[in-house]
Structures are given as structure tokens and as C-alpha cells.
Amino acid sequence: MILRLLFFGIVLFVIELYAYQAFRTLIKLKWVLVSYQIISLALFVFIIYSFTLFDRSVGQTKQTMFTMGLLLLVYVPKIVMSIILLGEDVFRIAAGAVNYFIDNSANTGFLPSRRKFVSQVGLGLAAIPFLSLIYGIFEGKYNYKVVKQAIHFPDLPDAFDGFTITQISDVHSGSFDDPEKINYAIDLVNEQNSDLILFTGDIVNTHAKEMNPWIETFNRIEKPQYGKYSVLGNHDYGEYVTWPTQVAKDENFEAIKNLYDQIGFTLLLNEHTFIEKDGDKIALVGVENWGHNFKQAGDLKKASQHLTKEDFKILMSHDPSHWDHVVQHDEKHFHLTLSGHTHGMQFGIEIPGYFKWSLAQYVYKQWAGLYENLGRYVYVNRGFGFHAYPGRVGIMPEITVIQLIKGEKLV
Incomplete structure (x- = not known):
């Protein structure tokens, strides 16, 4: 159980790092970035802690459902952002390799800087599952057809x-x-x-x-x-x-x-x-x-x-x-x-x-x-x-x- 939670926590931490990169590219105000980090850390700790409270003799409860909903709401959008930035990193590494080994005349360093446009696209795409999940929790679950x-x-x-x-x-x-x-x-x-x-x-x-x-x-x-x-x-x-x-x-x-x-x-x-x-x-x-x-x-x-x-x-x-x-x-x-x-x-x-x-x-x-x-x-x-x-x-x-x-x- 502890090893699984540790692995789970590491995965979430990597996702958090990538998501933060997108915010840092777009937002330069220090207090906003610090606030984002504090809120993200609090949610991360709460989710991990809540999963440690799961009692297999009880099974699913309102608390576990709330935690699962919060997990998806927080991390599905961040996963979307991470995928976009990961794709950009693949391009940056390829471009850096070309610049470093083939054409280093500009002497710009190995990795090009992140592009603001890519982070904007990532945030825009992340908004789709975020808003959808909110709708699903408050309206969709009882939208009978x-x-x-x-x-x-x-x-x-x-x-x-x-x-x-x-x-x-x-x-x-x-x-x-x-x-x-x-x-x-x-x-x-x-x-x-x-x-x-x-x-x-x-x-x-x-x-x-x-x-x-x-x-x-x-x-x-x-x-x-x-x-x-x-x-x-x-x-x-x-x-x-x-x-x-x-x-x-x-x-x-x-x-x-x-x-x-x-x-x-x-x-x-x-x-x-x-x-x-x-x-x-x-x-x-x-x-x-x-x-x-x-x-x-x-x-x-x-x-x-x-x-x-x-x-x-x-x-x-x-x-x-x-x-x-x-x-x-x-x-x-x-x-x-x-x-x-x-x-x-x-x-x-x-x-x-x-x-x-x-x-x-x-x-x-x-x-x-x-x-x-x-x-x-x-x-x-x-x-x-x-x-x-x-x-x-x-x-x-x-x-x-x-x-x-x-x-x-x-x-």
C-alpha cells in the first residue's frame, strides 16, 4: 500500500512540475505563482492523505467519492497541459541537438526557451476537461436520458x-x-x-x-x-x-x-x-x-x-x-x-x-x-x-x- 501511494505521489509530482512550467511561462507575478504553488501543494497533500484513510472494511464512502472527483478535477487538466509541454520538450531537445551539434553559430545554449503560445494552447485545452468535470459532478450525474x-x-x-x-x-x-x-x-x-x-x-x-x-x-x-x-x-x-x-x-x-x-x-x-x-x-x-x-x-x-x-x-x-x-x-x-x-x-x-x-x-x-x-x-x-x-x-x-x-x- 505504501509503495503504491509513493509511486502515485511521484507521478502526481511530475505532473505538477510540468503544469507549473505552463503557468510560469504565462504568468510573471511572483505572488500569483507562489499562491498557485501553495494551493497545489495543499491539494496534493489532501488527496494523498485522503487515500491513506481508505478503509477496505467500509468500501466506497462519500469522502472517497469526493476525493476521486477532486483528483480528476485537479489532475486531468494538468495531465493535458503536461502532454502538450512534453511534446514541446521533445521538439526542444531535437532543436537543441541540431543547434548544438550542427549549427551552434548563435551560441544560444542547448535548449530553446519555452514558447508562450504552446503554454497558452495547453491551458486552453486543459480548460475543456476541467469545465466538463465540474458539469459532470453538479449536473451530468443526474441528467437522465x-x-x-x-x-x-x-x-x-x-x-x-x-x-x-x-x-x-x-x-x-x-x-x-x-x-x-x-x-x-x-x-x-x-x-x-x-x-x-x-x-x-x-x-x-x-x-x-x-x-x-x-x-x-x-x-x-x-x-x-x-x-x-x-x-x-x-x-x-x-x-x-x-x-x-x-x-x-x-x-x-x-x-x-x-x-x-x-x-x-x-x-x-x-x-x-x-x-x-x-x-x-x-x-x-x-x-x-x-x-x-x-x-x-x-x-x-x-x-x-x-x-x-x-x-x-x-x-x-x-x-x-x-x-x-x-x-x-x-x-x-x-x-x-x-x-x-x-x-x-x-x-x-x-x-x-x-x-x-x-x-x-x-x-x-x-x-x-x-x-x-x-x-x-x-x-x-x-x-x-x-x-x-x-x-x-x-x-x-x-x-x-x-x-x-x-x-x-x-x-
Whole structure:
């Protein structure tokens, strides 16, 4: 732990040195530079100290989220400045080498001085993530978007043509701090008037008690004609803290499973049920968490026992890597998988229908929205809540409404 903090501190110190170079190039007033150094040092010490207070038996708290937000707010802009100045240093070293070894007639020394223009560019570019992160903390994390997605299936049972499903995922109730905003989001869920509501896991960050203040709020989600169903996410197992005993961990897990029932959702644990409408039916399959790099409690074979390839199947599986590594190749042909988990890293750029980018795409092949392979689809919800970083930039909290359409999609 100490070595990691030491390495972390050294990295931040190097970033601070580069950022200071940019300020010193632009600002000549000594008192301003001294003030900048004092404030930077105070923030540096506070962030390092706050991380030393992290208690693995408690897990994420409001304090750790504040520290993470402050870390990103302070150092992401400085990293941008550092990259710009590092690029300038590469040029300065190259130019210095040419001047020193080839043409030293001017006798100007090895390194040319820093250019004011480059520092101005660095500060200008750094302002973009700085302002974005501030927006993400104060507005973005509750800027709920209703995303509507129609999906076509040639073999969809006739009675389910036009059937609608509202999906929510990754609530992370332990992170919430604004009841008015959460109530607004619940109103949005109810306004969709869908036929079925599905919740694809992560009701808390770690502890069941995190949901206690929000049970009444989530009980306001109206039960549609065809029900409310849920599965577990990786955070629902309490894997990310140190428990005093196995019994305490097991009790917390049982309490978390009971939470879904307390808000009116039927929890599917490696099992399936049938949704019936006008003589037709579809299978709703729910597996426990299965992640390529996370807990693998999901048992697809058990959950789909007695189902055939011809049965129309909707699968709830929290982690989209399950679809990528297992589900899309399964011989039973799962028509539609609904996942979450990635949050789109809560940071990225999206222009709907044209462009989307996030660091999440370098970890997950399917990280936000709809993906297809040979008639098998997975939809990855961007998440209802937030975790670690107390905000969202570019990748907004999502309430998904999926409409099932019978037939081929017209190109």
C-alpha cells in the first residue's frame, strides 16, 4: 500500500512540475505563482492523505467519492497541459541537438526557451476537461436520458410485435445524494408505460443498508402488466470490501437479494420464466453475474434448462463480456441479451447516431448501446447511477425503452 501511494505521489509530482512550467511561462507575478504553488501543494497533500484513510472494511464512502472527483478535477487538466509541454520538450531537445551539434553559430545554449503560445494552447485545452468535470459532478450525474431502441426479429411471436421493455441498470444507490433528482428519474421510468420492466443488477455499491433510504422511492416504479424482473450485478455480492467474517458477508448478500423483492422486482437467479401474451410466449432468462474479469456465478446452462433453440429468449446478464465470450456463441440462440455494468466509464463523447467514444471501449467490445452478431443482439445500458467518480461527462445516465418488432429491419 505504501509503495503504491509513493509511486502515485511521484507521478502526481511530475505532473505538477510540468503544469507549473505552463503557468510560469504565462504568468510573471511572483505572488500569483507562489499562491498557485501553495494551493497545489495543499491539494496534493489532501488527496494523498485522503487515500491513506481508505478503509477496505467500509468500501466506497462519500469522502472517497469526493476525493476521486477532486483528483480528476485537479489532475486531468494538468495531465493535458503536461502532454502538450512534453511534446514541446521533445521538439526542444531535437532543436537543441541540431543547434548544438550542427549549427551552434548563435551560441544560444542547448535548449530553446519555452514558447508562450504552446503554454497558452495547453491551458486552453486543459480548460475543456476541467469545465466538463465540474458539469459532470453538479449536473451530468443526474441528467437522465430516455433512449428508445427498436429491434427487429423475424421469429418474434406474433402477439409480441410492438412489445415494449424498460430497462434500468447499475443503480448504485449508495452514491445518491439528491432525492428530488432520483424521484424525477422514477417518474421518467413510469412515463414510458412499458409492458415489462427489467433491472440488470448493481442495486448497491457494496452494503445492503445503502438502499434503505431509497426503498420507498424505488417502490414508486409502477408494476406493468407483465411484471418487473431483475438479476444481480457484480457489486451485489459484496466482493470489494474486507468482511470481519464469512457469515457477515453472507448475511449482507442475502439482504441485498431481499432488496429487489422489497422494491417489487422478481429476482431471477440462474433461472427462467415465461411471459405469456394472447396465447404466445417468450422466455425471460436471468443469470447471476458472469464477467470475463469479474465474478462468474452465472450459469447459462442451468438458467436455460429445458428451453430450445426455437424458443424466443430474452436474457438478462449484467456484464456484457458474458455475451461476447459465451452467449453469442451458444447453440440455443439467445435472441436478445440486456446488460449494463460498463457505465460507459461515465466519461466520453456521444453524438447519437454518428459517433461515440469512451475509454470503456478499450476494455469492453460492447460497452454502450446495441450490438449484433448473426441475429443475436446485446443491448448495454449506460447505467442509472454512478460509482467512484461522482459525476458523468458525455455518457449520461440512461433509461432504456426497447420495442420488439416482428420482421426484418428495412435498410
